[in-house]
Amino acid sequence: MFLIAALYKFADFPEFSDFRKPLHRVCADNDVLGTILLASEGLNGTIAGPPSGVENVLAFIRSEPRFATIEAKLSHAEDAPFLRLKIRLKQEIVALGVGDIDSINGTGTYVAPSEWNDLIADPDVVVIDTRNDYEFAIGTFEGAVNPEIDVFRDFPNWVANRTELADKPPVAMFCTGGIRCEKLTAWMKDQGFENVYQLEGGILKYLETVPEDESTWDGECYVFDRRVSVGHGLIPGDNDQCPNCNTVVTPQDRTDPRYAVGVTCPACFDVTSDSRKSRFAERQKQIELAAARGESHLAHTHSRSDGAGTELPE
Numbered sequence: 001m002f003l004i005a006a007l008y009k010f011a012d013f014p015e016f017s018d019f020r021k022p023l024h025r026v027c028a029d030n031d032v033l034g035t036i037l038l039a040s041e042g043l044n045g046t047i048a049g050p051p052s053g054v055e056n057v058l059a060f061i062r063s064e065p066r067f068a069t070i071e072a073k074l075s076h077a078e079d080a081p082f083l084r085l086k087i088r089l090k091q092e093i094v095a096l097g098v099g100d101i102d103s104i105n106g107t108g109t110y111v112a113p114s115e116w117n118d119l120i121a122d123p124d125v126v127v128i129d130t131r132n133d134y135e136f137a138i139g140t141f142e143g144a145v146n147p148e149i150d151v152f153r154d155f156p157n158w159v160a161n162r163t164e165l166a167d168k169p170p171v172a173m174f175c176t177g178g179i180r181c182e183k184l185t186a187w188m189k190d191q192g193f194e195n196v197y198q199l200e201g202g203i204l205k206y207l208e209t210v211p212e213d214e215s216t217w218d219g220e221c222y223v224f225d226r227r228v229s230v231g232h233g234l235i236p237g238d239n240d241q242c243p244n245c246n247t248v249v250t251p252q253d254r255t256d257p258r259y260a261v262g263v264t265c266p267a268c269f270d271v272t273s274d275s276r277k278s279r280f281a282e283r284q285k286q287i288e289l290a291a292a293r294g295e296s297h298l299a300h301t302h303s304r305s306d307g308a309g310t311e312l313p314e
Contacts, residue, residue, distance in 0.1 A: 003051040004081055004225070005058060006073045006204065008044040008093065008179045010103040011066040016040055017089050019064065024087045026060045033082040034225075037093045041103065043067060044093035044179055046225065048081045073177055073204050075234040081225035094179050097153045101186045108173065108185030108196035113206040116172075116199055117216050120144075125170045125197075130155060130180050131222070138229055138239055138248050139219025141174065152180060156187065170195035176221060177202040207232050222248065244268050244280055262287060 013019075016038040023036065030053030036045030047057060061067050111119050120127045120141060129136050129144040136146045147158045159165055171193060175181050181198035188196045199206060203221045210217075212232040220229035220237035228248065229237035240249040245268035253259055258269035262284030263277055 001051070002048045002077045002080055003054045004046065004048040004075045004077060005054050006046040006075075006177050007058070007061075007070055008042065008177070008182075009067050009070040010042040010093070010182060012040075012104070013038075013042055013066055014040050016043075020087050020089060023057075023060065024085065027057055027085050027087070030054070030056045032057050033080070033085045035082070035086040035088070037088050037090045039090045039093045042093050043070070046082075048077070048225070073201065073208070075204075075208075075230065077227055077236060079226065081227055094183060095153060096155070096183050096187065098156055098187060101183055101190070103182045103186050106186040106189060107182050108189065108198045110200040111172070111197050112200050113209050116174075116206060116210075117214070119172050119197060120216065122170075125172050126164060127172045128174075130173050130175045130184050134246075134248060135176070135222040138237075138250070139217065139221050142216045142218055144174075155184060159188070159191070168193045170197070172197045172199070174199035174206075175202050176223065177204050204230070204234065208234050242268060243283075244272060244276070260284075 019038055023038075027033070027036075027047065027049075030049060032047050032049035032053045034045060034047035034049075036043065036047065043061070047054060049057075058070075058072055062070060119125060120143065127141060127144045129140045129146055130152075132150060132152070133146065133148050136144075136148075140146070147155060149155055149158055165171070168191075171188065173181050173184055173188070173196070175184075178198070178201055181202070185196045185198045201208075203217070204223075206215075207217060207221060207230065210232075215232060217232070220231045220239060222229050222239075227236040228241050229239040231237050238251050240254070241247070242249050242265035243262055244264055247265055247267040249259065249265050253266055256266045258264060258266045260277075260281070263280040264272050
């Protein structure tokens with residue numbers, strides 16, 4: 001059983017590059033894999049490994065005074081969610097690309113998962129899913145607006161062109177784990193929106209704590225690891241992901257004759273060359289041979305990038 005920890009913290013951290021090597025060493029010593037981004041504005045990452053190893057890494061991160069109060073959203077998986085360890089230095093831990101934003105003191109009003117349903121039921125509140133289009137496609141809250149963006153950096157331009165936001169109504173914003181909303185709500189307030197709310201802990205905390213029979217969430221929540229999606233109780237979902245085009249593959253998609261495990265899906269079958277299909281078929285064969293030997297093939301990774309390079313489970 002693997003323990004998964006998704007965490008982030010905005011902090012004034014100008015010497016962030018000095019933290020990279022010792023953090024890498026602690027992760028490696030404890031058999032912890034995943035991706036962590038470091039920047040002058042803080043830390044963002046998702047890691048997985050043996051429970052004791054993950055706890056040791058979290059303890060090390062919290063030993064840095066600026067991250068002493070960092071919270072981790074914990075879940076479990078039977079299979080390893082990550083096959084590599086990546087600790088990267090970045091300009092931003094989540095890239096919005098609009099300059100300085102006070103994501104420490106200037107964020108919107110936090111709304112606890114237990115109070116979220118009442119807020120979004122208010123007809124005067126515009127509920128905005130701040131995630132990318134492929135995330136929205138497999139699950140969202142009832143009545144949420146889809147910005148239909150491909151990358152996070154597209155969001156400011158979307159806001160500028162939405163007539164229903166011109167009068168700056170109350171807005172309730174949510175994302176996977178909260179980090180995107182930390183930036184977006186602060187930015188929205190800078191744009192003159194006075195009543196800006198964000199789901200505390202994001203979708204993951206909502207799915208973890210709100211009983212399914214009381215939930216207004218429809219579908220599953222996309223996550224940026226080999227689980228692909230999770231449902232209520234953070235139980236791994238039924239979706240897969242096409243390694244050829246990164247499209248989320250639903251159970252219904254897998255019954256389509258254009259779907260071939262590890263090769264193509266209905267979204268990319270007609271636009272994929274025969275030579276590429278052959279390469280991916282051989283790749284899938286090697287993955288299956290490695291699995292039969294009880295090994296993990298490094299090609300069998302799960303990746304999806306956004307404007308920040310690697311987008312993380314928040």
